[in-house]
Amino acid sequence: MFYKSKQIILAAAISFISVTSQAQSFQPDSTVIRQLFREALTRGKSYENLRYLCTQIGPRLSGSEGAAKAVTYTKQLMEGYGFDRIYLQEVMVPHWERGEKETAMVKSAKGKQAVPICALGGSVGTGKKGIKAQVVEVHSFEELKQLGRDKVQGKVVFFNRPMNPAYTEAFLAYRDAVNQRSSGAAEAAKLGAVGAIVRSMNLALDDYPHTGSTRYEEGAPKIPAAAISTNGAEWLSSQLKADPKLDFYFKMTPQTLSDAPSHNVIGEIKGTEHPEEIIVVGGHLDSWDLAQGAHDDGTGCMQAIEVLRLMKTLNIKPKRTIRAIMYMNEENGLRGGQHYAELALANKEKHIAAVESDAGGFTPRGFDIEATPEKINLISRWKSLLAPYGLHHFGAGHGGSDIGPLKNDNIALVGFRPDSQRYFEHHHAATDTFDRVNKRELELGGASMAALIYLIDKYGL
Amino acid sequence: MFYKSKQIILAAAISFISVTSQAQSFQPDSTVIRQLFREALTRGKSYENLRYLCTQIGPRLSGSEGAAKAVTYTKQLMEGYGFDRIYLQEVMVPHWERGEKETAMVKSAKGKQAVPICALGGSVGTGKKGIKAQVVEVHSFEELKQLGRDKVQGKVVFFNRPMNPAYTEAFLAYRDAVNQRSSGAAEAAKLGAVGAIVRSMNLALDDYPHTGSTRYEEGAPKIPAAAISTNGAEWLSSQLKADPKLDFYFKMTPQTLSDAPSHNVIGEIKGTEHPEEIIVVGGHLDSWDLAQGAHDDGTGCMQAIEVLRLMKTLNIKPKRTIRAIMYMNEENGLRGGQHYAELALANKEKHIAAVESDAGGFTPRGFDIEATPEKINLISRWKSLLAPYGLHHFGAGHGGSDIGPLKNDNIALVGFRPDSQRYFEHHHAATDTFDRVNKRELELGGASMAALIYLIDKYGL
Numbered sequence: 001m002f003y004k005s006k007q008i009i010l011a012a013a014i015s016f017i018s019v020t021s022q023a024q025s026f027q028p029d030s031t032v033i034r035q036l037f038r039e040a041l042t043r044g045k046s047y048e049n050l051r052y053l054c055t056q057i058g059p060r061l062s063g064s065e066g067a068a069k070a071v072t073y074t075k076q077l078m079e080g081y082g083f084d085r086i087y088l089q090e091v092m093v094p095h096w097e098r099g100e101k102e103t104a105m106v107k108s109a110k111g112k113q114a115v116p117i118c119a120l121g122g123s124v125g126t127g128k129k130g131i132k133a134q135v136v137e138v139h140s141f142e143e144l145k146q147l148g149r150d151k152v153q154g155k156v157v158f159f160n161r162p163m164n165p166a167y168t169e170a171f172l173a174y175r176d177a178v179n180q181r182s183s184g185a186a187e188a189a190k191l192g193a194v195g196a197i198v199r200s201m202n203l204a205l206d207d208y209p210h211t212g213s214t215r216y217e218e219g220a221p222k223i224p225a226a227a228i229s230t231n232g233a234e235w236l237s238s239q240l241k242a243d244p245k246l247d248f249y250f251k252m253t254p255q256t257l258s259d260a261p262s263h264n265v266i267g268e269i270k271g272t273e274h275p276e277e278i279i280v281v282g283g284h285l286d287s288w289d290l291a292q293g294a295h296d297d298g299t300g301c302m303q304a305i306e307v308l309r310l311m312k313t314l315n316i317k318p319k320r321t322i323r324a325i326m327y328m329n330e331e332n333g334l335r336g337g338q339h340y341a342e343l344a345l346a347n348k349e350k351h352i353a354a355v356e357s358d359a360g361g362f363t364p365r366g367f368d369i370e371a372t373p374e375k376i377n378l379i380s381r382w383k384s385l386l387a388p389y390g391l392h393h394f395g396a397g398h399g400g401s402d403i404g405p406l407k408n409d410n411i412a413l414v415g416f417r418p419d420s421q422r423y424f425e426h427h428h429a430a431t432d433t434f435d436r437v438n439k440r441e442l443e444l445g446g447a448s449m450a451a452l453i454y455l456i457d458k459y460g461l
Numbered sequence: 462m463f464y465k466s467k468q469i470i471l472a473a474a475i476s477f478i479s480v481t482s483q484a485q486s487f488q489p490d491s492t493v494i495r496q497l498f499r500e501a502l503t504r505g506k507s508y509e510n511l512r513y514l515c516t517q518i519g520p521r522l523s524g525s526e527g528a529a530k531a532v533t534y535t536k537q538l539m540e541g542y543g544f545d546r547i548y549l550q551e552v553m554v555p556h557w558e559r560g561e562k563e564t565a566m567v568k569s570a571k572g573k574q575a576v577p578i579c580a581l582g583g584s585v586g587t588g589k590k591g592i593k594a595q596v597v598e599v600h601s602f603e604e605l606k607q608l609g610r611d612k613v614q615g616k617v618v619f620f621n622r623p624m625n626p627a628y629t630e631a632f633l634a635y636r637d638a639v640n641q642r643s644s645g646a647a648e649a650a651k652l653g654a655v656g657a658i659v660r661s662m663n664l665a666l667d668d669y670p671h672t673g674s675t676r677y678e679e680g681a682p683k684i685p686a687a688a689i690s691t692n693g694a695e696w697l698s699s700q701l702k703a704d705p706k707l708d709f710y711f712k713m714t715p716q717t718l719s720d721a722p723s724h725n726v727i728g729e730i731k732g733t734e735h736p737e738e739i740i741v742v743g744g745h746l747d748s749w750d751l752a753q754g755a756h757d758d759g760t761g762c763m764q765a766i767e768v769l770r771l772m773k774t775l776n777i778k779p780k781r782t783i784r785a786i787m788y789m790n791e792e793n794g795l796r797g798g799q800h801y802a803e804l805a806l807a808n809k810e811k812h813i814a815a816v817e818s819d820a821g822g823f824t825p826r827g828f829d830i831e832a833t834p835e836k837i838n839l840i841s842r843w844k845s846l847l848a849p850y851g852l853h854h855f856g857a858g859h860g861g862s863d864i865g866p867l868k869n870d871n872i873a874l875v876g877f878r879p880d881s882q883r884y885f886e887h888h889h890a891a892t893d894t895f896d897r898v899n900k901r902e903l904e905l906g907g908a909s910m911a912a913l914i915y916l917i918d919k920y921g922l
Binding site for chain 1: 498499502503626627628629631664665824826848849850851853880882883886899900901902905
């Protein structure tokens with residue numbers, strides 16, 4: 001595009017207001033919000049902080065060394081910014097390890113072919129000899145039940161219902177497909193299957209298997225469960241059409257160890273008028289083990305810290321206490337979020353809002369709000385102040401997994417919603433790396449949450 | 462993110478309506494629009510078509526073999542889709558060639574260091590021996606003029622004003638910086654400079670120089686002009702602080718050849734009621750020579766073709782004639798767009814709207830409209846139909862370079878506006894390649910334009 005400046009008619013050129021020492025209470029909201037975005041985009045720290053978390057620490061599944069390092073790192077980071085109080089909350093977390101790199105092989109009339117798989121989180125292993133069995137392909141639990149024990153017993157069940165690309169919102173496609181991963185192994189086991197292979201939760205066709213939690217049912221048999229890449233799933237399905245009796249072999253050696261001690265990491269700026277009222281902003285510090293956990297959810301953590309840093313740097317003195325929380329163990333237990341809520345209840349803390357960023361560090365679109373209709377309306381009235389920054393979506397929706405346990409009628413749970421188109425290419429896969437994060441998109445997300453929290457603090461809910 | 466489906470409160474789950482043979486005139490607009498998006502996302506062709514254009518044809522600067530191949534390819538593509546009429550418009554275009562790969566070397570007290578540069582489009586060469594001179598760094602034309610001939614004569618002028626990251630809309634940052642590239646050499650030449658080096662138009666810091674047109678003034682001296690990567694610009698500036706008298710050497714051998722014949726490529730679906738009224742959708746087929754011209758503007762061309770394919774596939778019979786145009790020579794001459802408009806005038810064609818996609822194949826945000834306030838209002842009233850697909854921005858703005866020559870009070874020029882955050886990392890640089898395009902983002906863009914054109918056709922302006 002060759003831009004002819006003389007032809008441009010600009011709807012809303014954003015002029016520059018320099019940051020002054022003037023207290024923000026005398027400034028219009030639009031000015032403060034502009035300062036927040038300007039600071040994030042010109043002197044933001046979230047991108048370089050994320051670089052360190054991703055490239056120097058990397059994977060940080062609950063109970064791992066990476067998770068422990070991430071706790072130390074984020075604590076020190078917040079101490080360096082001089083927030084009013086930084087502390088850890090100890091919490092016991094599940095400790096699952098992947099073991100050796102998984103292998104899988106298809107043996108058909110045509111010969112042998114390796115396919116890319118990875119164990120689902122929480123899966124049991126296959127034993128050192130692996131498992132070999134015929135495959136039965138299904139697309140839903142209904143189809144599985146119709147097949148019945150006769151056709152499933154002794155087989156590997158291959159769950160191959162793709163995420164539906166017709167949704168414009170990618171999370172809806174995930175919602176409709178993810179039961180295969182979370183419950184497929186449990187359902188297959190009930191009918192005597194010896195293993196479950198699940199098509200990766202990915203809208204793109206590529207060679208990366210995507211992990212994520214699977215859950216067994218109490219008292220029912222536990223069978224090994226793996227994800228196969230989307231290309232692998234397409235290929236396996238075509239091979240099954242040609243040779244329905246082909247053999248599938250796979251070997252995985254994951255282990256569930258004893259629960260391990262870990263921590264939520266918390267930093268706060270104390271409120272000047274109502275320090276007992278708390279507004280939370282957070283992401284989860286743990287990640288799956290296959291990659292750097294960049295979009296899931298290093299970005300959310302670094303944005304949460306940036307929200308407090310932006311307020312402190314701009315000398316915004318909130319009336320209420322603003323707390324950044326790096327929750328531990330969202331991916332395979334939610335222990336951090338649950339423990340935080342339990343302590344909040346025990347200590348009679350009053351939370352008025354909790355904001356979570358756990359949908360990737362992409363360009364901001366708006367907020368999903370989980371609260372009473374009255375609170376949703378209160379938040380939505382700020383749309384005109386935030387729309388100039390691309391924040392158009394304000395509506396009822398899911399707040400976030402980590403903040404979910406805080407739910408009651410007196411709190412607004414707010415899910416930050418960035419654009420969703422690219423998220424599932426990287427989600428829980430080896431490609432969730434720092435280089436997939438765009439600096440400006442990340443920074444805009446932090447500023448978006450800071451602006452919303454500034455308004456919630458100033459006007460209450 | 463671990464998604465708990467039971468917790469989800471979805472504002473607007475989009476249900477699936479299967480495409481039927483029922484004429485669209487009996488269907489509500491929302492249903493037709495949903496069908497357009499569904500078809501684009503589930504059976505869209507733009508991504509694979511773009512793959513071919515980028516990876517099998519590649520760079521296609523006006524007058525090049527690649528440009529000629531792209532003309533043939535897009536013509537055949539539209540013939541394959543069976544549009545009602547496909548034809549070429551011959552147009553003579555400038556023919557500039559880069560020559561050998563450019564070299565640049567900084568020689569300071571510390572030694573020699575190569576830096577990454579590329580000739581700006583249209584630049585003259587340095588001669589085979591290259592040019593060696595001291596450097597004077599400036600950040601504006603005002604600063605250059607204040608230095609005056611005494612300090613500029615015989616020097617290389619280094620234009621180093623960064624794009625301003627404080628803008629949330631990246632095109633505004635481009636608008637404020639691009640005069641350095643388009644007119645820097647001409648301004649420096651007036652004061653006796655022997656060369657111009659311009660900081661690349663890029664919001665990110667990296668090692669890729671970004672080309673783009675530079676213009677000389679009639680009758681004034683022409684000096685060689687090159688872009689330097691943003692990292693190179695930062696480094697050169699730091700070196701100049703340490704050693705203001707360092708030598709800069711560069712060598713480039715571009716040539717301007719005789720104008721060459723080329724073509725606009727046009728396909729159309731004939732209107733059923735008012736075939737004489739025309740709605741245009743297009744992008745530009747030429748690209749800079751350093752990369753594949755994926756986002757600039759292969760995406761726009763493939764989306765324009767997709768708009769017609771979507772209508773034909775869904776059996777939408779427009780009242781008016783819908784025309785897809787691949788304009789030639791947007792980057793360094795605009796001859797295609799000018800010629801199209803001249804012929805339209807000569808043939809007394811009646812254009813009611815022209816839509817252009819030339820801001821990348823990113824996730825859709827909305828439309829900038831260049832038209833009378835009445836027409837802007839008419840288009841904006843469809844916002845509620847399009848907002849569910851992420852199209853929130855409807856306002857006065859720049860339509861597009863190629864469609865600009867069509868401007869008059871009876872036409873609405875509409876610029877498709879995708880998210881701008883990533884565009885300038887790739888714009889005119891070697892990184893503007895197919896792998897930087899996301900399939901779903903691209904497809905959403907084509908569907909967005911198809912939906913708008915469907916409404917313009919149905920209701921008129």
